[in-house]
Amino acid sequence: MSQLKDFALFDIDWNLTPEHAVTMYLEWGNNDWHSEYPPVRSKEDVAHYFVVDSWQSPPMVRLVRRNSERADDLISLPLPTNLMEDFRKEHGDWRGISTPTPEVKSWLKHELGEE
Structure with a gap:
């Protein structure tokens, strides 16, 4: 089983919200080049960010890897x-x-050992 510290070297975007991720990766053209998160240009554009999924109890914290094709x-x-x-x-x-x-x-x- 993976532990959180196994992902310590990942470039995590601490400010990326689920809403920004959708705008960047699923709604191409919905944001401009001057915004904090400009549009993605290719499948190689990747973001890593955390979300809290409260559809179940207890809520789950997930580290998401997203590009224009999928979110894992x-x-x-x-x-x-x-x-x-x-x-x-x-x-x-x-x-x-x-x-x-x-x-x-x-x-x-x-x-993750950042603090």
Whole structure:
């Protein structure tokens, strides 16, 4: 089983939200060249980012690798119990795919050895 530290050398975009990823990779032409995330130019354009998937209980934290053809979950981990209150404070009982909260990002960076 993979551990989060196995992905420590990946170039993770900590600011990429699920919404930005859709705009960049699935809705080509929906953003301009001057935006924070310009349109992708080829299949070789790849992004790595985290999401929290709250469709199930407990929510899962996923590291996503996305290009213009597909999105793959590289690792999925249950959201730690001690971060559940922080996540619920921001998102309530909403079910869906969301950006990790600052607390969740801090935990991820710690697990990856960045903090």
